[in-house]
Amino acid sequence: MATPLPTVVDVYFTDTKRTRFSITTPCRQKTNRKFFIHCATSNSTPEAPPTPTSDNNNNNKKNTSLSDQLAPLANKTLSSATRDQSYALSKPKSTWVNPTKAKRSVLSSERQKRATYSYSPQLRDLKRFAQKLNESGSSEDEFLACLEEIPRPISRENALLILNTLKPWQKTNLFLNWIRTQNLLPMETIFYNVTMKSLRFGKQFGLIEDLAHQMIDNGVPLDNITYSTIISCAKKCNLYDKAVHWFERMYKTGLMPDEVTYSAILDVYARLGKVEEVISLYERGRATGWKPDPITFSVLGKMFGEAGDYDGIRYVFQEMESVGVQPNLVVYNTLLEAMGKAGKPGFARGLFEEMIESGIVPNEKTLTAVIKIYGKARWSRDALELWQRMKENGWPMDFILYNTLLNMCADVGLVEEAETLFRDMKQSVHCKPDSWSYTAMLNIYGSQGDVDKAMKLFDEMCKLGVELNVMGFTCLIQCLGRAMEFDDLVRVFDISVERGIKPDDRLCGCLLSVVSLSQGSNDEEKVLACLQQANPKLVAFIHLIEDEKTSFETVKEEFKGIMSNAAVEVRRPFCNCLIDICRNKDLLERAHELLYLGTLYGLYPGLHNKTVEEWCLDVRSLSVGAALTALEEWMWTLTKIVKREETLPELFLAQTGTGAHKFAQGLNISFASHLRKLAAPFKQSEEKVGCFIASREDLVSWVQSKSTAAAT
């Protein structure tokens, strides 16, 4: 569903930074280890730790069932379907405040012990037999016929050996069923657990549930291993509600989860985005003496990363330090990924170096995460240095890492490096270029405007049968549009339609930008016809705004409709292109209306920044047309303020940026030229590139000279 379009008022409130939590979890163990995260300052003051209770929790819960004890948890926390955005991370629940009352455990302090078993001495012939079963026909009859030849009477150990060896899941399941129906052995939990593991491989959640019900019906107890297998299978099948259902059932039947089951369910809530529930469960566990392990921290780290919640990530570090857990490779990988998602490339770099210093060797996932972060941050030097280190140290590579390196090259504009890498991939045995690799190359050539190479690649893909997806087509269309090769563009678009590619909002945005480029040429109609197929409403809107008779109210209404239906990430580009289209047609007033509407609906946050000392216009995320419109608007406003003799700051600043992306330069030049046209008193800053500066005196005298000129 489309995300509702907020107004600036909504944006103001949702963007308001709140201190979401303070750390209340006590620092039980002070360690001397220094996490890099110390460089991030925390304003939160740790509250007093919960007073430890000397008595044994069991004394308090003797007379109540576990499900009664946990009723508040099961009924309130676990079943809560809504996520309160304004969670207060460490606010203790009121039920825990009384320090004289023992806290109820929510998880067992010890992991479930495994029953020991050993295989019979006739291991070899049984293994051979199990192998034969594996190779037998896949029908039930063939399998049962093969079972007739079992070399010896089945014992518990023999049955386990065979169950553990059988694959695929169909055979494991058939064998379990055979043991049960033959009444050869008393059915034990472990038989079911081993079978469930096999079924999980095959993502057979329905069958796992059937087995669980069979256990219940026949009085075979479900233990922590059973529940964690059920939960992890539900997770694997994206059946999170089922995972929650079985977890709640476990509590209701009085079985206490151990740390494995507990972290499995934490992960379920994390994936559901139920951050508050996860924190509540985590802190409840902590408050009753649980020492979480690296897996738990990985779950928490991933959750905060998905939420882009840097405070949350910091909390994970603080908790790890407080508990005395050293991050392992997976925890580092998760937290690196999380840092990237939270938009903290500097901290990610620090964390990566800390990891290397601690002696942990990065794997493909680590390097993929870090290269991606450097690429998105446009840190080409760091990316290239890391790439060099990867080669020197012989760190592991896989095809995802190769493709990530290609994407990084696209992000920072490294064309030759990408070409070399792409050639290496073609020559490699295990990392042949796939659809992702080709798309990355198309992205590079597309951004660079190298039509010949992009089209050559396109032909190569067609010849080799490499699938081209909507993103690949978008890159290609963008490339052809920038090169004004409109006939080829239409041809490529038609091929995409023939291949059943469904145009998404990004492709429409790309076509919209080509419309603005094609204006005034004979090809404008051809491009519009493509856009008409992809998004007819957008074309109707273009016609509407181009008609000078259309009222502002109508434009506003239709604009709202267009933007509400568009994906959030394309709304600003849409608005930018529409403004460009109006300016190309000399519809300046309409351009200003659209900029106003874009601002009203929060598409340009941070366009104006004011402090007592300086006012800044930041047009770095605007198209040329939109930036010039914003500049005009600003000059009009400043003129009015000067004339009204209101308070002004010392300094005025306009930021265009320098086009950190090698492929996206030009705004700076157009902006400078427009400033000259307006004769506005801004000068390119010598210290800060991509910045235009004017003093209050310059501005005031400019306004006064304009007024004098107008009067004479």
Place this chain on the structure above:
DNA sequence: TTAGGGTTAG
């Protein structure tokens, strides 16, 4: 993998 939990791509 000889019964259970966590990490990589527009």
